[in-house]
Amino acid sequence: MKRKFLDKFMEIIFFISACVSIISVILICYFMFANGIPGIKKIGVFNFLFGLDWSPSNIPPSFGIFPMIVGSIYVTFGAIIIGVPIGVLTAIYLAKFCSPRLYKYLKPAVNLMAGIPSIIYGFFGLVVLVPLIRNIFGGTGSSILTASILLGIMILPTIIGLSESAIRAVPNSYYEGAVALGATHEYSIVFAMLPAAKSGILSSIVLGIGRAIGETMAVIMVAGNQARMPNGILKGVRTLTANIVIEMGYAADLHREALIATGVVLFVFILIINGLFSILKRKVF
Amino acid sequence: MTKLSKLIKTLVMLSAFLTFSILFIIIGYILMKGIPHIKPSLFALEYTTENVSLFPAIITTLIMTFLSLLISCPIGIFTGIFLIEYARKGNKLVETIRLTTETLSGIPSIVYGLFGLLFFVTSLGMGFSILSGALTLSIMILPLIIRATEEALLAVPNNLREASFALGAGKLRTIFKIVLPTAIPGIFSGIILAIGRIVGETAALVYTAGTVPQIPKNLFSSSRTLAIHMYSLSSEGLYTNEAYGTAVVLLLVVIGINGLSSLIAKKLRKGELNG
Numbered sequence: 001m002k003r004k005f006l007d008k009f010m011e012i013i014f015f016i017s018a019c020v021s022i023i024s025v026i027l028i029c030y031f032m033f034a035n036g037i038p039g040i041k042k043i044g045v046f047n048f049l050f051g052l053d054w055s056p057s058n059i060p061p062s063f064g065i066f067p068m069i070v071g072s073i074y075v076t077f078g079a080i081i082i083g084v085p086i087g088v089l090t091a092i093y094l095a096k097f098c099s100p101r102l103y104k105y106l107k108p109a110v111n112l113m114a115g116i117p118s119i120i121y122g123f124f125g126l127v128v129l130v131p132l133i134r135n136i137f138g139g140t141g142s143s144i145l146t147a148s149i150l151l152g153i154m155i156l157p158t159i160i161g162l163s164e165s166a167i168r169a170v171p172n173s174y175y176e177g178a179v180a181l182g183a184t185h186e187y188s189i190v191f192a193m194l195p196a197a198k199s200g201i202l203s204s205i206v207l208g209i210g211r212a213i214g215e216t217m218a219v220i221m222v223a224g225n226q227a228r229m230p231n232g233i234l235k236g237v238r239t240l241t242a243n244i245v246i247e248m249g250y251a252a253d254l255h256r257e258a259l260i261a262t263g264v265v266l267f268v269f270i271l272i273i274n275g276l277f278s279i280l281k282r283k284v285f
Numbered sequence: 286m287t288k289l290s291k292l293i294k295t296l297v298m299l300s301a302f303l304t305f306s307i308l309f310i311i312i313g314y315i316l317m318k319g320i321p322h323i324k325p326s327l328f329a330l331e332y333t334t335e336n337v338s339l340f341p342a343i344i345t346t347l348i349m350t351f352l353s354l355l356i357s358c359p360i361g362i363f364t365g366i367f368l369i370e371y372a373r374k375g376n377k378l379v380e381t382i383r384l385t386t387e388t389l390s391g392i393p394s395i396v397y398g399l400f401g402l403l404f405f406v407t408s409l410g411m412g413f414s415i416l417s418g419a420l421t422l423s424i425m426i427l428p429l430i431i432r433a434t435e436e437a438l439l440a441v442p443n444n445l446r447e448a449s450f451a452l453g454a455g456k457l458r459t460i461f462k463i464v465l466p467t468a469i470p471g472i473f474s475g476i477i478l479a480i481g482r483i484v485g486e487t488a489a490l491v492y493t494a495g496t497v498p499q500i501p502k503n504l505f506s507s508s509r510t511l512a513i514h515m516y517s518l519s520s521e522g523l524y525t526n527e528a529y530g531t532a533v534v535l536l537l538v539v540i541g542i543n544g545l546s547s548l549i550a551k552k553l554r555k556g557e558l559n560g
Contacts, residue, residue: 120515
């Protein structure tokens with residue numbers, strides 16, 4: 001009788017634990033929206049989302065985050081242009097070209113790359129990439145280009161990991177069939193296997209977009225952080241994430257609400273991207 | 286070999302070379318620039334503006350890691366047990382838990398930081414404190430631990446469970462005496478990954494644990510972890526040498542954690558072959 005009670009009791013504990021994730025997501029959504037939406041209402045949806053001017057200390061203050069939305073999209077797009085080709089090709093190398101002996105060292109290296117804290121990437125960007133870009137292209141060096149390169153590097157492990165498993169999941173018969181028809185090793189991989197791994201690779205890109213848009217500390221250190229419309233890839237930008245971290249420390253009243261509202265916009269972006277990712281993932285597996 | 290084949294091969298080789306040299310350059314650069322700046326004074330007990338010691342940050346990082354794991358591990362492991370051992374496949378609730386775990390793992394750390402600020406720091410009145418930071422991080426690493434537990438439990442062969450049931454053991458006893466011990470290495474590798482996340486986290490901690498550079502007196506005092514220390518040093522711009530030194534310490538910790546987790550993974554694979 002006692003054992004039966006304990007069995008039931010623990011089952012309830014397991015069940016409650018399992019509900020923690022659900023409760024967490026509900027709490028996060030509730031606190032973000034409940035604290036962000038009033039600010040958006042006061043500023044006005046249109047003025048907030050499409051306003052070109054962010055000057056919280058002006059009288060009257062102005063809270064338009066359009067430059068930051070554009071900034072986030074620019075650096076994310078730049079990161080994808082740089083990170084996706086290199087990442088997918090590296091994944092092809094790991095899955096189809098490299099010897100098992102070398103693979104033993106390269107796979108942990110990719111994991112290590114994913115494990116390096118973003119603050120280290122940011123510091124590296126600050127002391128190496130920023131001066132490099134300044135010397136080559138002029139300007140201050142803190143720019144869309146610098147942020148794109150750094151984010152491109154940072155999303156590599158995400159792209160490589162998912163693309164590699166997508167390529168490995170393609171049945172070998174695709175490859176053998178192509179080779180039997182006289183195609184070369186490279187041809188068979190790129191034209192027979194890669195199309196079959198398409199949705200896996202696509203989901204790695206979507207996840208990479210999520211990582212790039214949400215990245216904060218590294219971007220703050222190299223992007224310049226000017227809150228105005230970027231005009232040119234060598235100009236500084238401020239992303240949505242940077243806007244929150246830079247000003248949250250001293251913001252009060254409507255300014256603070258506007259920053260939380262910035263977080264809400266970022267959160268909505270991420271929820272959309274997550275949704276896309278789960279749809280794609282369901283297609284793969 | 287056709288021209289196109291050659292081009293593809295060149296591109297693949299070039300990309301792989303580029304990826305791994307970037308990693309090599311980053312690690313090499315930080316170590317070369319940083320190691321000369323590692324001095325005993327960096328590890329002094331007290332942080333002062335003349336001597337920006339990272340010792341308090343190390344202590345805080347240890348406390349933060351321990352506390353976050355203490356909260357997150359039982360919940361994460363129990364969730365894994367519920368999903369694999371109790372829940373029926375295709376259950377609506379299971380689907381919801383999967384979906385929310387996936388959502389949690391995609392939320393960027395700055396959103397966790399904002400949520401922590403609004404919920405733990407402000408609404409629950411914990412203020413900028415180790416506890417607020419650890420609670421925020423616990424939610425952040427929850428999906429990692431759940432997924433590792435799920436995978437580890439799935440890898441436990443079913444005949445172990447059947448044998449235990451056949452001997453008359455109850456479900457709970459089977460889980461704790463047979464299934465969990467077998468799955469421990471797998472769960473452990475997830476926990477190590479989580480430690481890596483906690484040690485490297487910055488954005489979620491700036492506005493939950495705060496940035497006070499002193500050893501915390503209790504769970505409600507504000508303090509900074511190594512990663513936050515690193516951020517403060519490099520953004521103030523006054524202590525570049527110390528920032529290099531801190532970067533080395535942080536990097537070595539992360540490399541150590543990664544080495545440990547791949548060691549366990551290797552042991553696991555060998556164990557599977559024997560079993």
